[in-house]
Amino acid sequence: MDLNQVFINNEKWIQDKLALDKNYFDNLAKGQTPEVLYIGCSDSRVTAEEIMGAEAGEVFVHRNIANMVISIDLNVMSVINFAIDHLKVKTVVVCGHYYCGGVKAAMKQEDLGFLNPWLRNIRDVYRLHKMYLMILKMRMKNITN
């Protein structure tokens, strides 16, 4: 998808929204009252609103590689704080997905440069709980077969 197509698509989206509701953007500008905070993966195949069937204004979203919530990550902790204390969301969803490239990358013993410190969180969980994860994997395999 080239950048010109992005602008064309955006203009069409604006016109489509206005055709359905001429006050669409005026209403959105009034504020947001989402009831859900969604924390998911940055993966381009997993779009929060689309998989939940939500409309603009219904879900507060944070995405990062492999949908991680790390207590020293000021970005995610700020999102959680704002969502709970200020937006008063009722539900927090941390959503993983199949075939996550971030998790797959973390499972490799490969130097991934800038990604190493981020993926180390998954690598540590895997290293510390490897036996349990292997048992879980075997049980899952038995259930699906």
Ligand SMILES: [Zn+2]
């Ligand atoms: Zn992912």
